[in-house]
Amino acid sequence: QQQVKQSPQSLIVQKGGISIINCAYENTAFDYFPWYQQFPGKGPALLIAIRPDVSEKKEGRFTISFNKSAKQFSLHIMDSQPGDSATYFCAAGLTGGGNKLTFGTGTQLKVEL
Amino acid sequence: GAGVSQSPSNKVTEKGKDVELRCDPISGHTALYWYRQSLGQGLEFLIYFQGNSAPDKSGLPSDRFSAERTGGSVSTLTIQRTQQEDSAVYLCASSLFAQGQPQHFGDGTRLSIL
Numbered sequence: 001q002q003q004v005k006q007s008p009q010s011l012i013v014q015k016g017g018i019s020i021i022n023c024a025y026e027n028t029a030f031d032y033f034p035w036y037q038q039f040p041g042k043g044p045a046l047l048i049a050i051r052p053d054v055s056e057k058k059e060g061r062f063t064i065s066f067n068k069s070a071k072q073f074s075l076h077i078m079d080s081q082p083g084d085s086a087t088y089f090c091a092a093g094l095t096g097g098g099n100k101l102t103f104g105t106g107t108q109l110k111v112e113l
Numbered sequence: 114g115a116g117v118s119q120s121p122s123n124k125v126t127e128k129g130k131d132v133e134l135r136c137d138p139i140s141g142h143t144a145l146y147w148y149r150q151s152l153g154q155g156l157e158f159l160i161y162f163q164g165n166s167a168p169d170k171s172g173l174p175s176d177r178f179s180a181e182r183t184g185g186s187v188s189t190l191t192i193q194r195t196q197q198e199d200s201a202v203y204l205c206a207s208s209l210f211a212q213g214q215p216q217h218f219g220d221g222t223r224l225s226i227l
Binding site for chain 2: 004006034041042043044045049051089091093095096097098099101102103105106
């Protein structure tokens with residue numbers, strides 16, 4: 001019940017294109033959904049996060065879409081750039097439970113010129 | 114410091130030895146989390162601290178793993194009698210509080226058990 005399923009495992013996008021990564025969760029008690037970006041040899045860096053009271057949140061080129069009824073959320077990267085090439089992790093947390101995060105298995109994104 | 118600091122950045126040790134991993138959180142952050150990232154996998158929660166107490170230790174894989182936090186700041190994760198399956202990157206994160214605040218990660222300690 002604590003799983004977060006992430007897809008695809010890897011993704012290749014042309015420069016300027018839209019990258020879309022999807023996640024699904026099972027525990028309806030989750031109330032915090034962050035996305036992290038990780039470069040090789042570095043720790044994950046928070047990109048953007050959403051709570052279930054909104055269906056969409058946008059920060060620059062990054063947008064989270066959230067579908068509470070389907071228990072799904074996704075990350076859209078607009079105008080993808082080679083510098084966006086990294087591994088992206090979705091996660092889900094329970095604010096009242098110390099906010100420990102349950103992570104998806106990650107998506108390796110490569111943006112080609 | 115400006116960010117979460119972890120040391121050592123790399124640790125190679127022989128099976129059966131004990132290791133200590135250190136995390137220095139962002140100043141003023143009361144919550145501290147330990148996660149483990151195995152090769153090609155997502156992050157797995159181990160334990161979190163609010164202040165010096167650990168309300169949730171449910172992710173510690175066995176009694177060989179322990180952690181403590183002193184002075185509401187630095188935390189140490191100790192692995193006793195290391196096994197090859199303990200090889201992973203151990204990541205520490207901190208947040209202002211443990212109620213929905215963003216977690217900021219260090220760059221981790223890469224642990225290799227020979």
